[in-house]
Amino acid sequence: MSSKPAPPRPAPRLYLATPEVDDPSQLVSQLPELLAAADVAAVLVRLKPTDQRTMITRAKALAPPIQNAGAALLLDGHAELVARAGADGAHLTGLAALEDAWPTLKPDRIAGVGGLATRHDSMAAGEAGADYVLFGEPDAKGQRPSTEAIAERLQWWDELFEPPCVGFAASREEAFEFAAAGADFVLAGDFIWADPRGARAALIDAAQAIQQAHDAALEKAKVGKDTAGKDTAGTDTAGHG
Secondary structure (H helix, E strand, C coil), X not given: CCCCCCCCCCCCEEEEEEEEECCCHHHHHHHHHHHHXXXXXXXXXXXXXXXXXXXXXXXXXXXXXXXXXXXXEEEECCHHHHHHHCCCEEEEECHHHHHHHHHHHCCCCEEEEECCCCHHHHHHHHHHCCCEEEECCCCCCCCCCCHHHHHHHHHHHHHHCCCCEEXXXXXXXXXXXXXXXXXXXXXXXXHHHCCCCCHXXXXXXXXXXXXXXHHHHHHHHHHHHHHHHHHHHHHHHHHHC
16 A cells, blocks of 8 residues: 655745834724735734733734634733733743743633744753744844854754744745744744835735745655655666666
8 A cells, every 4th residue: 555645835925013002003004905915823012011901902903803813913022911811812022921821721722932942942842832933033132043043943943843843034035944844834023014015015025935935845845755765666676676
């Protein structure tokens, strides 16, 4: 019996980070058109720090346009506000934050984690049950690894571990690189909102880059299989000659 070939992996999906949200009204009006323009799996809402009631109100205002588009709403931190804000989960920075938020978020809500400086921390987050791990975001000083180092970490994770991995892309080019490296999701934020053509054009661009990287990876895998098949056939022929 021949085993069926594994189905091709799905294309990575976009994970959109908002600018820091103070007054959410402009974003509320912008999001429906934006989320209709590309395949966005989730939106990371970055709330400007203030009192809890105000932050909950701001998140609640953003929930309908995000969730009605079929995307998940995750708060950047603030796991304690997730339930009251009607959010789907939280993105946490570091293992300690993940552990602290666990009782609040599980089993019903998403707990993603970044701030994983070492491979050991990444594995510990996966073992702790994180719903995804994020690689490549800037640290508190704004420093981040090189594009190559982030791509290498994504590739390592993709080859060895089950939980999804997310690449933090600071440009369209990085979105392409991280999709090619094996990211399940590509987190796009500031470069989308800063694009002089507008956020919609930038988001469509990023989505196209991800799809191109995915198509190229599938083609490469197919060529590799075909070549391996020919090599095997050649070996067999030579063996019987």
